[in-house]
Amino acid sequence: MxxxxxxxxxxxxxxxxxxxxxGCSGVGDGAGSADDAPPTEPATTRLEQALHYLAPGGGPVAFFDRTAFATRLGLEDLETGAPDADVARWFDAARAEDFLLENTKLTNYLRLMQDATFSEFDVEWQLAETRAGTTVLRMSDDLDLDEVADDLVAAGFEPSGPKARPILRPDLARSDDNGMLGGRYPSIELWDVALVPEKHLIVTGHHVAEALEVIDGETESLADAGTYDALLALDGDPATVEYAGLTGxxxxxxxxxxxxxxxxxxxxxxxxxxxxxxxxxxxxxxxxxxxxxxxxxxxxxxxxxxxxxxxxxxxxxxxxxxxxxxxxxxxxxxxxxxxxxxxxxxxx
Known part of the structure; x- marks a missing residue:
């Protein structure tokens, strides 16, 4: 050595x-204990849970356990609707860490989203395809995704597809100078949105329909395919991972x-x-x-x-x-x- x-x-x-x-075409991600996972989720670590929700072939993926990150910094008490002082506390801590320039895809809009039904403060973990662009956000159990759906539509998102689970797309003509709809939702970062209440998921990106097929068990997931099994085995400790990047x-x-x-x-x-x-x-x-x-x-x-x-x-x-x-x-x-x-x- x-x-x-x-x-x-x-x-x-x-x-x-x-x-x-x-730069490689890729695979997987992981983090965090899943002891409190509802029965609709795989009873494993957060990293291993996340790999059940995206398909193979989407390029490299990155996993971020925001809950573990916030807990380590003593900021787990912050909630959407927070005053500016609390938002500033989060930004100061995140900038000091400078983990990934941003933590989740909602980071840069945190202040503007304090008037929304959800923000980065409601995210437990995120798994994102770093090239293909589909992102799965596991939200807190307390977040009412039916309320989220209603507010997205009120802000300017238009539903399409099956009524039982529509895909919401932002009406860009209604976005303001900051690219926000209703002054509270980022239209570009939330391009095509599907809500999966039974699993507490928000799925967004350019391949949402394909991700929903994986989530519903209709097509193979990264976990099913074992895409990253060899790489995860090299680390051997998925339960304590706060951030992971995987490529195949x-x-x-x-x-x-x-x-x-x-x-x-x-x-x-x-x-x-x-x-x-x-x-x-x-x-x-x-x-x-x-x-x-x-x-x-x-x-x-x-x-x-x-x-x-x-x-x-x-x-x-x-x-x-x-x-x-x-x-x-x-x-x-x-x-x-x-x-x-x-x-x-x-x-x-």
Missing amino acids: GTIPGRFVAAVVIALVGTALA GTCTLDGEDAGGSGAALFLHPDSTVRWFRAFATATAAQDDATALGAAVATEKPDRKALSVRADGAVVRIEAAFADRVQLTTSYRVVEGRTACSGTVTPDA
Whole structure:
């Protein structure tokens, strides 16, 4: 095992984490205990629950356990309708964490949505396809989704499809200068909305109908397909994950297809940040780990150290939880020697 300077964050992890999650065609996510899950949900961790609600083939996914995040920061008491001072408390804490630039797809509209029937404060967890764009939001048990439906329509969303479960689409002609409908719902972020009261879900994005088929058990889910099973097994502790990014498919190594089953990033509060890059062979993994060390050899040792090693066909990168900001924000960048190719072969 070797220890290399954390400037890896700015150079290599930016290439590594960012591109495997944002550049490969992909898979899964996870977090949180599910002891209080209603009987309509899989009685597993929140991460494993989430994987039952999206289909394979939608590209990389990211999971965020907002409940665990809020509890860790002592902000679990905040509710929609909060005064400006409470909203400011949340933003101050979130900015200090700087987890993902935003936490859920509702983060940037938190202040404007305090007059809505729901906001980020009502989200328990989120699973999002980072490229295909479908997002599943597991809402709090206390949220009345029938009330939400009525208010969305009143604000300017138009229902279509089956009356029992319509898909609500924003009437953009009615949006204001901030892109809000009724001054309280973001029209772009809530493009096509379906509500699933029995599972406490809000589904939004460009492939909502397909996600509903998965949720209803009509088509295979990521969990059914075992899309991310191998990556989850590498981490081995889905119950304590606060954030996870998963991607499947093969990545390139020096321009050649190196095979493998993708990559995953797991953040465990008060533990370690774990990044796994899975290859088809131990040789490919060793070459990758060696190259990472070489890539940072000339970097200034002015940041915290990261541990990098090849373990069989897997490259393992670990950092203290205190280094989570660099790792989670850098995964978005698509560049560098270890980046996933834009023409990777998906395994889903």
